[in-house]
Amino acid sequence: MIPFLDLKNINAQYREELVDAAARVIDSGWYIMGSELKAFETEYSEYCGTKHCIGVANGLDALVLVLRAWKELGKLNDGDEVIVQANTYIASILAITENNLVPVLVEPDPKTYNLNAASVLSAITGKTKAILPVHLYGLISPMHEIMAIANEHNLLVLEDCAQSHGAKIEGKVAGSWGHAAGFSFYPGKNLGALGDAGAITTNDDELAQTVRAIANYGSHKKYENSYQGVNSRLDELQAAFLRVKLNYLNNETHRRREIAIAYANGIKNDSLMLPISSSTTLSDLDKHVFHLFVVRSRNRAAFQEHLNEAGIQTVIHYPIPPHRQQAYNEFSHFSLPLTEDIHSEVISLPISSTMNDEQINKVISACNSFKG
Ligand SMILES: *Cc1c(COP(=O)(O)O)cnc(C)c1O
Numbered sequence: 001m002i003p004f005l006d007l008k009n010i011n012a013q014y015r016e017e018l019v020d021a022a023a024r025v026i027d028s029g030w031y032i033m034g035s036e037l038k039a040f041e042t043e044y045s046e047y048c049g050t051k052h053c054i055g056v057a058n059g060l061d062a063l064v065l066v067l068r069a070w071k072e073l074g075k076l077n078d079g080d081e082v083i084v085q086a087n088t089y090i091a092s093i094l095a096i097t098e099n100n101l102v103p104v105l106v107e108p109d110p111k112t113y114n115l116n117a118a119s120v121l122s123a124i125t126g127k128t129k130a131i132l133p134v135h136l137y138g139l140i141s142p143m144h145e146i147m148a149i150a151n152e153h154n155l156l157v158l159e160d161c162a163q164s165h166g167a168k169i170e171g172k173v174a175g176s177w178g179h180a181a182g183f184s185f186y187p188g189k190n191l192g193a194l195g196d197a198g199a200i201t202t203n204d205d206e207l208a209q210t211v212r213a214i215a216n217y218g219s220h221k222k223y224e225n226s227y228q229g230v231n232s233r234l235d236e237l238q239a240a241f242l243r244v245k246l247n248y249l250n251n252e253t254h255r256r257r258e259i260a261i262a263y264a265n266g267i268k269n270d271s272l273m274l275p276i277s278s279s280t281t282l283s284d285l286d287k288h289v290f291h292l293f294v295v296r297s298r299n300r301a302a303f304q305e306h307l308n309e310a311g312i313q314t315v316i317h318y319p320i321p322p323h324r325q326q327a328y329n330e331f332s333h334f335s336l337p338l339t340e341d342i343h344s345e346v347i348s349l350p351i352s353s354t355m356n357d358e359q360i361n362k363v364i365s366a367c368n369s370f371k372g
Contacts, residue, residue, distance in 0.1 A: 001311050001312070001313055002311060002312045002313060002350050002355070002359050002362060002363065003313050003350065003352065004313040004314060004315045004348065004350050004351075004352075005188055005315075005350070005351065005352050006352040006354055006355075007187055007188065007192070007352075009352065009354040010252075010352060010353060010354055011194065013248075013354070014244055014245065014248065017244045018194070018241055018244055021036075021237075021240035021241055021243065021244050022237060022240065022241070024036075024240060025236045025237050025240050028236070030236060031235060031236050031237065032233055032235055032236060033216075033233060033236075034236045035236075036236040036237075036239040036240040036243065037055050037233075037234055037235075037236060037239040039239070039243060040053075040055060040234070040239040040240075040242050040243050040246070041053040041054065041055055041199070043243060043246055044183075044199060044201070044242075044246065045201060047166070047173070047246060047249075048173050048174075048175040048176050048181075048201045049172065049173050049176045050175060050176045050181075050201040050202060050203055051202070051203040051204075051205070051208070052200075052201065052202050052203065052204075052205070052208035053199050053200070053201050054199060054200045054201075054202075054208060054211050054212055054215070055197065055198070055199050055233070055234030055239060056197075056198045056199060056200060056211075056215050056232045056233065056234055057196060057197070057198060057215075057231075057232040057233055057234065058184060058186065058196040058197065058198040058232075059091060059162040059182055059183060059184020059185070059186060059189075059198040060091045060094060060095060060184075060198070061198055061215070061230075061232040062181075062182030062183060062184070062198040062199060062200045063091065063092065063095030063132075063158065063160060063182040064094075064095045064098050064099065065182075065200060065211045065214055065215055065230075065232060066158050066180045066182060066200055066202075066207070066211060067082075067095055067096065067098075067099040067101060067130075067158065068099055068211075068214055069207055069210040069211045069214055070130075070156060070207070071099060072210055072214065072227055073206065073207070073210060075129075075156060076099070076101060076129055076130065076156070077129075078100040078101070079100065079101070079102060079127070080101050080102065080127060080128075080129035080130070081101070081102045081103075081104045081125060081127040081128045081129060081130075082096045082101050082102065082103055082104065082128075082129065082130045082131070082132050082158075083104045083106060083115070083120055083123045083124070083128060083130070083131045083132065084096065084103050084104070084105065084106070084115075084131075084132040084133075084134065085105075085106060085107075085108040085113070085114060085115050085119070085133075085134055085136070085339075086105035086106060086107060086108070086321060086322070086323060086334075086336045086339040087107075087108050087113060087136070087321060087338075087339045087342050087343065088134040088136060088160070088322070089134070089136075089162070089317070089318060090318075090322045090325065090327070091160075091162070091184075092132055092134050092160045093105075093322045093328070095132075095182070096132065097328075101129075101130075102127070104123045104125075104128070105322070105323055105331065105334060105336060105339075106119045106120070106122070106123045107119060107336055107337075107338045107339055108136075108338065108339065108342070110338060112139055112141075113136045113137060113139070113294070113342065114133065114134070114135065114136055114139060114141040114142070115131070115133045115134075115141050115142075115146065116141075116142055116145070117142065117145040117146070117148075117149060120145075120146060120149050121149060124149075124153055124155075128153065128155060129155060129156060130155055130156040130157065130158060131146060131149070131150055131155055131156070131157050131158075132157075132158050132159075132160060133146055133157065133159055133160065133178070134160040134162075134163075135159065135160065135161055135163060135164035135167055135174050136163060137163060137275070137290070137291055137292040137293075137294050137317070138163050138164050138167060138190065138256075138288050138289040138290045138291035138292065139164070139167065139275075139287055139288045140164055140167040140168065140169055140174045140177075140287050140288075141159075142169075143159075143169055143172075143177035143178070144169065146177075146178075147177060147178070150178075156178075156179050156180075157177070157178035157179050157180075158178055158179065158180050158181065158182065159174060159175055159177060159178040159180075159181035159182070160181075160182055161174045161175045161181045161182060161183045161201075162182065162183060162184035162186075162189060163184075163189065163190070163289075163291035163292070164190075164289055164291065165183065165189070165190045165191045165249060165253075165289060166190070166191075166249060166250065166253055166289050167286070167287055167288060167289045168286050168287065169286070169287060171286075175201040176201065176203070179202065179204060179207070180200060180201070180202040180204065180207055181200065181201045181202070182198065182199075182200055183198055183199045183200070183201065184197075184198050185197035185198060185199070185238070185242055189291065190249065190252065190253065190256070190289055190291050191242065191245055191246060191249050192245065193238040193241050193242050193245075194237075194238065194241050195237075195238055196238070197234045197235075197238040197239075197242060198234070199234065210227075213226055213227060213229060214227050214229045214230065215229065215230065215231075215232040215233065216229060216231070216233065217229040217230070217231060218230075251353075252353040253289045253290075254282075255353040255354075256289065256290040256291075256351055256353055257282055257285045257288070257289075257290060258282070259290070259293070259351055259353075259355055259360055260275075260276060260280075260285070260288070260290045260293050260351070261276075261280060261281070261282065261285075262357075262360050262364070263293055263349060263360070263363070263364060263367075264276045264277060264278050264280055265278050266360075266361070266364035266367075266368075267295075267364055267367045267368060268368055269367055269368050269370060269372065270372070271297060271298065271299065271370065271371075271372020272295045272296065272297055272303075272367060272370070272372065273295060273296040273297075273345075274295055275288075275293065275294055275295070276288070290351060291351075292317055292348045292351065293348060293349045293351045294317065294346050294347070294348050294349075295346070295347060295348075295349060295367075296342070296345040296346055296347075297345055297347060297370075297372060298345060298372065299372050300316075300344065300345055300346075300347050302370075302372075303347060303370055303372070304316075304347055306366065306369075306370045307349075307363075307366050307367075307370075310362070310365075310366035310369075311362070312349075312350060312362065312363055312366055313350065314347050314348060314349060314350070315347075315348050316346060316347055316348065317346060317348050318343060318346075319343060320343060321336065321339050321340060321342075321343045323336060323339075324340070324343075349363055349367075350363055
């Protein structure tokens with residue numbers, strides 16, 4: 001079976017360095033908020049081109065904490081509207097509702113699955129205070145356009161970069177465009193820890209200080225609490241693992257792009273809609289880090305079964321849109337036909353950076369032999 005994501009083999013490449021990193025932490029006697037975290041924060045802020053990086057416990061917390069900090073700073077209030085694409089993973093929406101803010105779910109661009117200028121503009125009301133562009137599947141959103149709208153309407157921008165480590169527009173990296181960004185280092189993300197981890201990036205000193213405090217029991221100074229904070233920390237072990245893996249992130253992204261191009265060139269089946277055209281070259285792909293290679297099929301169940309029979313594992317990202325989840329039955333009457341079509345048709349092909357050419361060709365042949 002070709003696994004959808006071969007984490008075991010991916011991490012095995014770095015085993016020796018990961019074991020050394022773990023030993024270094026074990027032997028240090030210091031496991032929370034120490035030198036590994038500090039070094040990772042510096043290295044990752046350099047990677048993203050931002051002034052600050054703040055390690056937190058996971059990607060959801062990163063998003064929650066930025067919105068919470070903006071509330072503490074008086075920039076957001078209960079009931080303010082946040083524009084977000086309706087087809088995102090539920091975490092983006094949870095971060096909004098957790099803070100008593102109102103998610104305004106908009107249909108994505110049908111080609112990119114992301115927000116576009118028209119979708120954002122059509123959703124702005126007198127209550128809009130923020131935009132939360134999710135760089136879904138690894139493709140950075142049109143950030144020039146989004147920031148121009150934000151500046152004109154005085155809106156905050158929080159990028160959800162959980163799937164887009166290193167994606168860039170004109171050399172400027174995801175996580176450095178908005179007023180702040182949230183990253184996830186869940187093991188299956190492009191930069192994955194060996195457990196839960198996340199981070200916030202920003203150029204805003206006041207925001208950085210505030211999220212640091214809220215994530216640490218609301219405390220800037222030990223035993224002095226300015227906020228009713230939470231405990232959301234990136235531990236030393238995960239920080240040490242992430243420092244190892246950050247060194248290989250660009251190589252892994254390069255390999256993901258090669259696989260994506262091989263799929264785009266090799267898959268010739270009119271019943272499947274691909275995320276990039278067959279004429280795409282590596283130099284066109286700065287914007288996309290292919291966290292996922294998502295294709296659409298009107299006959300998805302049969303397509304998934306066909307691939308499964310050919311020994312190819314696939315995953316659906318995501319089968320049910322947030323507004324159709326039981327958790328959000330207050331949104332269940334919303335009509336978002338494009339989002340609903342997307343959720344009923346998408347399927348993600350295997351995209352491990354460790355895939356060999358034989359495996360890639362096997363996926364391509366199986367796609368081509370499907371009679372949609
Ligand atoms: C994974 C993910 C998150 C949440 O990250 P965790 O580390 O799992 O909390 C948020 N948004 C998107 C788009 C994601 O894919």
